Amino acid sequence: MSARADLRRVVRAYPTLLRVGLAEAVAYRAEMLVWMLTTTMPLVSLALWSAVAETAPVGRFTQRGFAAYFLATLLVRQLTGSWLVWELNQEIRSGTLSRRLLRPIHPLITYSAQNLAAIPLRFAMTLPAAVVWLVVLEPGAFPRSPLALGAGLLAILGAWLINFFTMALIGSIAFYLESSTAIFDLWMVAFMLLSGYLVPLELFPAALRGVIHALPFRYVIAFPVEIFTGTLRGEAIVGELGIQWAYVLGAGAAAILAFRSGVKRFSAFGG
Amino acid sequence: MSSPLAVEVRALSKTYEVHERPPGLAAALRSVFRRKYKTIHAVSDLSFTVEPGERVGFLGPNGAGKTTTLKMLAGxxxxxxxxxxxxxxxxxxxExxxxxSITLVMGQKQQLLWDLPPADTFTMxxxxxxxxxxDFAETLGELTELLDLGAIMKKPTRQLSLGERMKCELAAALLHRPQLLFLDEPTIGLDVAMQLTVREFIRQYNERRGATVLLTSHYMDDVASLCPRVVVIDQGRLRYDGDLPSLVRSIQPDKRVALRFSGSADREAVARAGTIVDFDAAHAVIQIPRVDLREAVGHLLGLSFVADLTIEDPPLEEVMRELFSASKPAEADADAGTQADSA
Incomplete structure (x- = not known):
């Protein structure tokens, strides 16, 4: 069967996969709410940095500036997070990946639909933060122009894809090692420090910023946040979108190859 | 040229490297620096073919390589x-x-979405x-009728009983009308009535759709009633390929005669017909060599206290136990079945 037929099947099946994924997300809503509470680190950062900025701004950040930055960070994180590594790791170890491998659709496609389907619910749950950000802190900041809005949405999609593919890549390590979650922990440490999740990247020493801009972490948090908070404009957005999508393609290719080669080693024990 | 074989297996082998260490902290620490691996030959040099539309039972003790083979055949x-x-x-x-074109049903694993009704899995x-x-409406209608799914399709899977879940599993696995069914213990854990339902359903699907069925089951009744042909593997190797009665005859050449008594039975008179397997005041089971059967039955029917008599093959479980405990391969009828080692 040709690649075109495969693609046609995916396009036709995807809306149903999303619908079923949303039904699953609704079934797990309480668990998801608890899980979302564990990703509220930007609010902790907000409290800390607000205290620091009480007497004088830090760089260009006033207390209000920090509030806008970290609320936007919280929203971007909710919209772009992926937890695939846990699921993939568990399904490889327990053998339950078998049920996905038996279907005539790539398992990463079904995982992606499950991930995406949960986003409306996650967005609804973070709506209060979005309202505070848009109405109280930065009224009129969003959307500034259709182009900026389009670039912001593209950056959000790119951030989600980098996260998703990276989680698929790290999760696929479970085909080779007994567990891949330790490697995920390493990724998370680097993510926390270098993505702008806990500290705005502008506050890093100038000498480090070049390195940070070349690493992928910035493109999953700071880059979309800076577009939506108006820090990044015009050509700078276009240039960084190029870097972000290069990472998307690189992470996508690596994830697909790692998964494909891992499946050859799959033992399907117990599954 | 005729259509291709449903299943064609040539010298198939599967080995695993399994990490091995004794229990305890010291062994755990040692294994950090020096890991020992053991090679497991799950399937060795296995060859057989299956024609389209056949129902074949795949038999073997635990760890024989049945499930590994099915998983290789399912990709x-x-x-x-x-x-x-x-x-x-x-x-x-x-591809x-x-x-x-295939489906794999594993009795101990599920494909249904756990927190959603089976209808959602069907839609997916x-x-x-x-x-x-x-086709969806027609097949679902057919499956609903055969498996009596009506009321259970809309309840969350987690709230279904094991039997209800298995019926929905079968429906989910067959909605796309596969031509080849790999069924790995499809009746495990089900009560006798549900086993019969599932068994009958598999037979009807096979007959209606002309689908090929490869079945493993620990319930010998499943295999005996569904599969005219059996493939027996042990330690990953083919031991027998042929029809079930021939296998039974070759392993256990005796017949069992079950007797029901009316009045006081004479044990010695019964024992003259064959070897007593079981005896009490109301019943007895005797084992009799096939060649002596006619004469022995004549003798038993002549006994005034024998009210009823049934001739049976020995239980299949017993035959299998004997086959797998034997150190050398069984000598099955050459014309009906093929001994792997002599083939």
């Missing part, structure tokens, strides 16, 4: 050596057309397998 595992073809497809390539499978609306 889940890559063989270490040898080749398998399913209706002309190479399973390990997992979409191949995956659409319809989209993934590109089943047209008309």
């Amino acid at each position: 889940l595992l890559h063989p270490t050596a040898g080749e398998a073809r399913i209706a002309g497809y190479v399973p390990r390539r997992r 979409a057309a191949f995956l659409k 499978n319809r989209a993934i397998y590109e089943v047209s609306d008309a």
